[in-house]
Amino acid sequence: MTTEREINPRIRIATTSLAGCFGCHMSFLDMDERLAGLLEQVEFNRSPFTDIKHCGPCHIGLIEGGVCNAENVQVLREFRANCAILIAVGACAINGNVPALRNYFDLQDCLQEVYLTGIGVTNPQIPNDSELPLLLDKVYPVSEVVHIDYFLPGCPPSADEFLQILEPLLAGQKPVLSQSRLHYD
Numbered sequence: 188m189t190t191e192r193e194i195n196p197r198i199r200i201a202t203t204s205l206a207g208c209f210g211c212h213m214s215f216l217d218m219d220e221r222l223a224g225l226l227e228q229v230e231f232n233r234s235p236f237t238d239i240k241h242c243g244p245c246h247i248g249l250i251e252g253g254v255c256n257a258e259n260v261q262v263l264r265e266f267r268a269n270c271a272i273l274i275a276v277g278a279c280a281i282n283g284n285v286p287a288l289r290n291y292f293d294l295q296d297c298l299q300e301v302y303l304t305g306i307g308v309t310n311p312q313i314p315n316d317s318e319l320p321l322l323l324d325k326v327y328p329v330s331e332v333v334h335i336d337y338f339l340p341g342c343p344p345s346a347d348e349f350l351q352i353l354e355p356l357l358a359g360q361k362p363v364l365s366q367s368r369l370h371y372d
C-alpha cells in the first residue's frame with residue numbers, strides 16, 4: 188500500500204506569530220541560501236510565508252510570540268490540534284518576554300493610557316468593534332495554553348539554531364540544542 192509520505196515526501200511545517208514582533212520569522216529567513224536546501228525537504232502550510240488561512244495536518248508547528256488575546260488562543264489551539272510536534276520559538280513564546288511587561292499593570296489602565304489620556308491622543312476612544320479580538324488580562328507563555336514539545340530560546344534564535352532543532356526532526360531524530368547555542372537575548 189502506498190503511504191501518504193511516499194506520495195508527498197515533504198515534511199509539512201506551519202508557522203505563526205502570536206504576540207510576537209516577526210523577528211523570529213526574520214531570523215528563520217536568515218538561513219539565506221540554506222533555505223533552498225530546506226525547501227527540498229519541507230513545504231509550508233499556514234504561515235506568514237504562505238496564503239494558507241488555516242493550519243492543516245502538519246509534522247511541525249513553529250510558534251512565535253506569547254498569547255495576548257482571544258485570537259492568539261484560537262490559533263494556538265488550531266496549531267496544537269494539527270501539528271504532531273509543536274515548538275515554542277523565541278523568548279516571547281517561552282515566557283512572554285517584553286510584551287509581558289504589561290502584566291505589571293491593570294489592563295484597563297493600559298487601554299486608558301494608550302487610547303484616552305496618553306500624550307498626543309486625538310479623538311480618544313477605546314476600540315470596541317466586535318471584529319477585534321479581546322485582550323486577555325495578561326500575556327501568557329504558550330505552554331500555559333497548550334502542551335509544547337520543544338522550546339527554542341533566544342530573542343530571536345539564530346538561523347543556525349533553527350537549523351539545529353529542525354535538521355534532526357527532519358531526520359526523525361530527537362533534537363538536542365548544544366549548550367553553546369543556548370541564549371536568552
Ligand code: SF4
Pocket residue numbers: 206207208209210211251252276277278279280284285341342343
Ligand atoms: S522572541 Fe524576540 S524576535 Fe522573537 S518575536 Fe519575541 S521579541 Fe520578536
